[in-house]
Amino acid sequence: MTISTRTIGNGSAALTVSGLGLGCMGMSDFYGTRSEAGSTDERESVATIRRALDLGVNFLDTADMYGPHTNERLVGRAIAGRRDEVVIATKFGIVRDPATGARGGISGRPEYVHAAVDGSLQRLGIDHIDLYYQHRVDPSVPIEETVGAMAELVAAGKVRFLGLSEASPETIRRAHGVHRLTAVETEYSLWTRDVEAEILPTLRELGIGLVPYSPLGRGFLTGTITSTDALDEGDFRRANPRFVGDALDANLTIVEKVRAIAEVKHVTVAQLALAWVLAQGEDVVPIPGTRRVARIEENAAATEIVLTHEELEALGDLGAAAGDRYADMSSVNG
Helix, strand or coil: CCCCEEEECCHHHCEEEECCEEECHHHCCCECCCCCCCCHHHHHHHHHHHHHHHHCCCEEECCCCCCCCHHHHHHHHHHCCCHHHCEEEEEECEEECCCCCCEEEECCCHHHHHHHHHHHHHHHCCCCEEEEEECCCCCCCCHHHHHHHHHHHHHCCCEEEEEEECCCHHHHHHHHHHCCCCEEEEECECCECHHHCCHHHHHHHHCCEEEEECCCHHHHHHCCCCCCCCCCCCEHHHHCHHHCHHHHHHHHHHHHHHHHHHHHHCCCHHHHHHHHHHCCCCCECCCCECCCHHHHHHHHHHHHCCCCHHHHHHHHCCCCCCCCCCCCHHHHCC
16 A cells, blocks of 8 residues: 655645644543553554554644643654654644643743743654644734744744644634745544635635544544444543534434445445545645554555545535534634
């Protein structure tokens, strides 16, 4: 298997990455019990990252708030000795207490930007970050000030390229006016297509790549989740609006329609859902998350699937998921 590459951003902001990335968040946080250093779960996560690199999946996505801090350390251990094979993306801006994990708000203050990048570099064990995102927009700090500080990191050689996560078209334009952006990371999948209205056209006008997180609907579009009962007590999906009540029933109907097409094509539900995202453009690089070797192998195989016009139409007509993306959507409307 050969994973083809794609280029996100253009001109001086162009970055070439594997056509499929790996989201590392769930290896450390949010999907149940947190992985402890040296645990079986962590060893499997490290093995998954290394298997991804073996397959040519070189675009790894993390953030300082995952854990908090522990996910960057895990990624750092996994890539030790293989830095030249990896494109590392990490994020700053969501403040969490390292001891308790409690949220402390959002910060885009220039002094915070400089402190945050130094912490990420130390935890990852690298001397530069390939793609540095503001994780959430701080409404109390003009985006020009935050991106100005991020641009200083590029000038200092600590960061190569810049991006935003969950930002509005207006914010993207203002940020891009300060320093060229390479990518915007936001949720995008068969059942989450809000970006198509305004964000994706803005990115294409400006020459900025799209990096979809949760391209498998937080695991729902794998076809393996039918209720929250099987999820760990600490799994945030147990209270996610799309996984409960009437929304769950409606969303299971969507998955069954995907499954019917997947069975005819002799691929898995997850592979078909990923293939649809990949087909949305060469400037789109999804980052499905997993901590299992078998799953990264399954996901990587999706890059070889070619969808017909009829299949793309059938999948595109499935409709949006029932329920909000988050229980509290206030933090994703930057």
